[in-house]
Amino acid sequence: MIRFEDVGLRYPAPGQAAGPEVLRDIDFTLPDGAFRWLLGPSGAGKSSLLRLMYLAVRPSRGRIFVLGTEVASARRAALPRLRRRIGVVFQDFRLLRHLSAFDNVALPLRLAGRPEGQVRADVTEMLRWVGLARKTEAAPDALSGGEQQRVAIARAVITRPSLLLADEPTGNLDDVQAERLMQLFKEMNRLGTTVIVATHNDQLVYRHPAPSLRLENGRLTGSA
Amino acid sequence: MAGPDRRLRPAGFDELGLRRALADRILPFLVAAMAFLAALALAGFIGAASLARHWQLGAGSTLTVQVPEPAAPAALGAGSRLDRVLGLLHASPAILHARALDKTELDRLLHPWLGADGATLGLKLPGVIAVRLAPGVRPSDTLRSAIQATAPGTLMERQGSWIRRLSALARSLQACAGLALLVVAAVAAAVVAVATRAGLSARREAIEIVHGLGATDGFIAGRFAARATMLAAIGGGAGAVAALPVLVELAVLAAPFAQSMPVSTGDNPLAAVPAVLWMMLPALPLAAALIGFVTTQITVRRWLRRLP
Ligand SMILES: Nc1ncnc2c1ncn2[C@@H]1O[C@H](COP(=O)(O)OP(=O)(O)O)[C@@H](O)[C@H]1O
């Protein structure tokens, strides 16, 4: 379950204690296993909302429950375990540049302490699925934008997370690849993962109708 | 293929990219310099301690008793004055050992002043008794008055106060060396902390990513600490080895003063280095490693508190 109760978010502003509220009065609940589009114009606060969900920032006010855990009152030591249950496709990929594509995708499994034999099998299979079987040893800088995005997607789903958050995951993909990605997300959702995809790709939303959270100017203007 | 690979993360897998970030040349070099200084301070500490102990023992527990006219009959009891005084000393529990110097020993003692055989000059030499006291004990007043009654004119002389001053000096030197050791350890910790902070800011993005993927503070601090510990141990070892020739040279110079060991430095100079120092030298890389580990753990864990 994901629940936001009257949440507001300010980023620290240079020189001041806190900047303006970029998210205001956010209030919604998503059941386990939900699929939601996260829609809204650029600058509306989609990435910020996702950041709150993957525990990269803390709300300035309000309460957030992620996978049933109230984040503000949780012990700091409990958060890493919670983070491992969340897969994130970052808008800017956030790959580790000194590691190969293989090691980037393997990272969540290794952090979770999976045996190396299983890591090798799973990562090889995953990279083959995203069409990077022949680029496993390439450094991210040697990959195109689309290839990097696919590495980021592979890293996000490799642990079969309970919550999958994707921030503009098709921005660098062609239509065929985007369709394949949607099939992957839908399949994971069918197997129980809660999936939230922020996008401004109207075509994609049109082809895959699903309920959405709609943001405008930091406010939730619709959740259907 | 021998079954599935059950290992956890490949050995030496560098997910944070620390191999480039945690300076692998400058840190061991600085720690080596610290270890070199620490070795010298340690040698000073051990040397001063053994000199102080040596002198304190000598000053505290030896006594010279001079009996004029040793062969004359004692004022109390039968026998010569020397024999009676010796008997009184032997009977006292405060005295471990008392022995009258024989004629040759006396001659050797007096040779620098008298030049030749004292007796031929017709001098009346006193009898001299070397006394070893039990540690921390002074001869009692009853013993003193009994000796005076038996052989009036007998002198009891404790070793001069300059030995006590030397011993106090050696204690002060020892304290200085100990202080220097502490300062060196503190500077080493500061050097490791600065290097760690530089590594943290160089790898900030990688740390944030790995943190976001669910790495615990303990894991990240452990990755840093493993590397810093290794680099510090290498530096500590190098510093200890570099200090060795200096220590041997110092030990050879100091050997004649520490009379507890035979002065046979001609054949093997390494033998002059005290055994304690041999045991302490391997402790330098260990101490450097410990300082590296603890400092890095604390520095990284405190830094990570700023992440959500
Ligand atoms: N790290 C940040 N620090 C300060 N302001 C930020 C930061 N990230 C985003 N913002 C601001 O928050 C608002 C929402 O941004 P964002 O969440 O990225 O929107 P979206 O993803 O919908 O384009 C914007 O006005 C943006 O300038």
Ligand SMILES: [Mg+2]
């Ligand atoms: Mg965004």
